[in-house]
Amino acid sequence: MKRLFDYLKSQWKKILIAFIALILVDIMQILYPQYVRKAINLIKSLSTDTDKSYWISVLWHYAFIMIALYLAVAIFRLVYRWFLRTVAVSYDHQLRMAIMDKYLSFSERDLQKFDIGDLMSRLIRDTRSVRRFIMMGTIILVDLAVLGGMTIVTMVSMSPYLTLVSVPPMIILTLFVLWAGSYMQKKFKVMLELFGEMTERVRETAVGIKVIKTFVREDFFMKLFEQINDRYIGTGVKLFTLQSSFWPLSSVVVGLSLVIVLWVGGDMVMSGKMDIGTLVSFMMYINMIAWPMLSVGMFITVYSMSKSAIQRIDEVLTYEPEVKDTGTREIEGVSNITVKDIKDDIVLKGVSFSVSKGQVLGITGPPGSGKTVLMKYLPRLWQPGDGMVFVNDIDVNDIRLASLRRHFSYVPQDPILFAGTVRDNIAFARPDATEEEIIWAAKMACVWDDIQALPKGLDTVVGERGITLSGGQRQRVSIARAFLAGKDILILDDPLSAVDTHTERCIIKNLKEYVAQHSPLTIIVSHRIPAIHWADYVLVLEGGKVLEEGTPEELAERDGLYSRLYRYQMGGDVE
Amino acid sequence: MKLLWKYVKRYWIWAVLGVIGMFLQIFFKLINPYLIRILIDQYILKNDFVGATRMMYLILGFTLGVGIPLIFSSWAINVLTFKVMKDIRMDMFRHMMRQGLYFFSKTPTGVIVTRITNDVASVGDVLAGSIPAIVSDVFIITGVWVFLFLVNTKLALIELVFAPIIAILAIGFGRWLRDLYSHIRDVRATLNIKSQEILSAIPIIQVFVQVPRIRKDYEKTSLEYRNSLFKAFFITDIFNALSGPVLKTSMQATAIVAGGYLILRGSSTIGDVVAFLTYINYLIEPIRDIADKYTMIQDATSAIMKIQRFMNENWYIPDAENPHTGRPEGYIRYDNVHFAYPGTKKEVIRGVSFEALKGKKIALVGFTGSGKSTLLNLALRFYDVNKGAIYVDDIDIRQWKKDDLRSGAAVVLQEPFLFKGTIRDNITLGRDIPLEKVIDAAKRVHAHDFIKDLPNGYDTMVLSGGANLSVGQRQLISLARALVHHPSILILDEATASIDSETERLIQEGLEEVMKGRTTLMVAHRLSTIREADKILVLDSGRVVEEGTHEELLKKRGLYYELYMLQWASGQ
CATH class of the missing domain: 1.20.1560.10 (ABC transporter type 1, transmembrane domain)
Structure with a gap:
């Protein structure tokens, strides 16, 4: 207030x-x-x-x-x-x-x-x-x-006496309005609850349809829905009858005041105590005062x-x-990211690593090991504790948010697309990008063929108001977006989870090429060994801790989870 | 509108009663100024006390009496409206439940819910609100003119000059306002959509530092909304000013001046003028809120269209003619099954064949999107296959009576389905099963222990989605449900959620109890469940790529081995 x-x-x-x-x-x-x-x-x-x-x-x-x-x-x-x-x-x-x-x-x-x-x-x-x-x-x-x-x-x-006799019904009216107002509000709440219950019935029936159909219990759920409908009618008819006759009914009370004026005033006119003009204007005043009286209820x-x-x-x-934007330091360019013993109350139990510009860090591990969470702390999408994450040896919490995030190209695990055209989405971080640049990014992400097959190519609207792209397509558009953004830091969180082996190879090949040309600081999270085996250094996470680390070659030699996965996944691959 | 008529027709008597009540109410209201005129001219101005008193009783009677037809008609209209709303809702609900699973996967639950609840409600608003309002407006306008002519024909003829002005105001401005308000609605809808889009993409907006750009775009829409509100409201104000003060006062002033002339000529009375002043007030009322009425009708039309479209959806999977009836024994066979979701070309199941002998357990494993769940959905004919066939007891399931086929099966899903109702209803799904049998089933899956400790035992209310039960308890209830229905086929989509090991053990034991002697098709995640399977099918991109028992598959060092490494073997 x-x-x-x-x-x-x-x-x-x-x-x-x-x-x-x-x-x-x-x-x-x-x-x-x-x-x-x-x-x-x-x-x-x-x-x-x-x-x-x-x-x-x-x-x-x-x-x-x-x-x-x-x-x-x-x-x-x-x-x-x-x-x-x-x-x-x-x-x-x-x-x-x-x-x-x-x-x-x-x-x-x-x-x-x-x-x-x-x-x-x-x-x-x-x-x-x-x-x-x-x-x-x-x-x-x-x-x-x-x-x-x-x-x-x-x-x-004009006439104290006439006022005295004609105003009481109006006061009664005001009280009636107040009472009815609070009564109706109470009933409305009941109605709202019943409506909510009805909504919930429809929702839960739609959600449970498979079970209902399997057990062939459609009739029972019809019955439940009918019950709530009957209760809704019961309260509804009463409330809405009162509600829709409420205003006209109050005009009945106003009418009663008018009749009193006419009756008493008529008497006065006949006995010469009042003229007819005064009587008529008095009636107009009664009409006039009714509105503010009625509006008391409305106001409430x-x-x-x-x-x-x-x-x-x-x-x-x-x-x-x-995340509060309280940091003031600015950074120009990125030379390294250092993570020191990061812990949180969700999954991380102390992870440390350091990556420099031009290096590629690969991270792998079973689901729930904390890989994605770890990535979210780097651009402060989630808030890390003080003294845990550093860029150019400056605590990220001391850096102005925009100045920090300006350096990230991020491919999130769940590829969020913004409603709009495919073009808008690829050029999301760089709305001024040229057609060639957009096509280049799409080709780099191995999604260009898919885009060309869409009804309007780059200008196809995606999302709720347009075409639904498949999970793999969304993922690759999200990769194209990151390529086009072209920032100093490139984070790919499980970028290959929804693509087939052929596309996977295409993307990895282009990714290597991109890294060779632009040498960004790259972090790739994946459970696919081919996606990380070319990295300079690899972390294997498990339960929020580093289980194994080293160069991929070392890890492949050592007898651990990485080497087991490597032997299987890379077995048929010729590098 | 035809749709609406179909339902209203059923309750025509209520509609007739409502209209009669409305007519009486307006008649009562309009008769009073006429009586007041007589009162003034015949009694007050002639100082006839007795006559005046008699007249006053009559006026009082009509004034208070108006309440009776008023409440009566409003009641009749609301009864009609609520009955119609219920009928529409029940029909939509029934229609929804007839639909095949595809309907539910392509229509977001929120949309289904909105159609059945909110859209029907806006139809109700029109039925109880705008339609009666329009009918009453017509009654009032006609009635007032009738009374004006009854009171004083000459004066009425003079006032008739204003009739075209009223008509032009109402129609011209009415259209204009309708357009303005529908623009507001469009902008508000855009604002809604943009809000939702932004809210669901916030991390991306933040990490690519696009906050300023997105904000500016949103501000543009918000400003457009503000400006369109401004404009529409201002035009409304002008309209109200013209129809209220200006028009009304001009008509009243005319009544006074012209009335004066006529009185001088002896062809009018003071009572006539007073009556005219009141009638003119009544005449202005119907054109107020005209934009509201237009918008409400528009809302309803679009709601009715949406309902109509909903009712026209048809993804019903029909039974064959003379379908096979009876109870399935549980021998399932997939024969070169191909399947693509309706409207798509890409096959998600590409030639799967296998058989599940009666009482055997088949586990399906594979990465997300490999087609495991789809394969389960086909077994009970939630979808029809595109090529190949599925046989139950050597009869193509398309020849089975759907209800009979499904009655012989039970599902236990990852997310147990619980609805608002008693524990007992949740187990029996409202079927008439004696309590002892329910308790017996609950005991066998270890659900009885926690149920008997609940405040009302088996009559305890479960909240929607089972919100007042733990994840494990929900699972146990769904197991009891499966058991109490004595299926010969069990479809199991095992939960991944991790629960404490004690509950885990109870569920595991419950599951074994339920599977005992039943043909089971399952998507399993727990190693212990998979090991129990008689046969494991490894799926990749809609094909069975490996097949065998756990040990056999591990030895193969194929896809199953990779899955095993990733999901269960880490840290070992």
């Missing part, structure tokens, strides 16, 4: 203008019935013996004032809505960008603490609630104070919705991401 108030304070000029315009609108709305009153009294006094032309000119006069008043109302209403909207809609955008900035600083581990749908609803739905609150909340509050207050004052000044709904929205937004805005 504080964030919101600070923002509103910074926009005080616009809000002030809006308030003034809003108050003017309210005043003019209150003046209007007074002219109706005068006009009606005038009409009433008309008779055949009056000087017609004089009366008619007076009548026209009133008519013009009425129209002029409402034109002014229209204009000032546009003014206040314009200014309030500027404040509200701009905040909506600002808030969304602030949230997005936060998300962009989240590590995978931070993201896993939230549900993706939940994160998204904060960006769009919750910001919308806040926007509505700024807009509607202010209008309702001002209307209640100004329009409500001034109308009552005017009514009292809008407020409670926006309150929880603001809380949810605050939750992410105040969330401390795992």
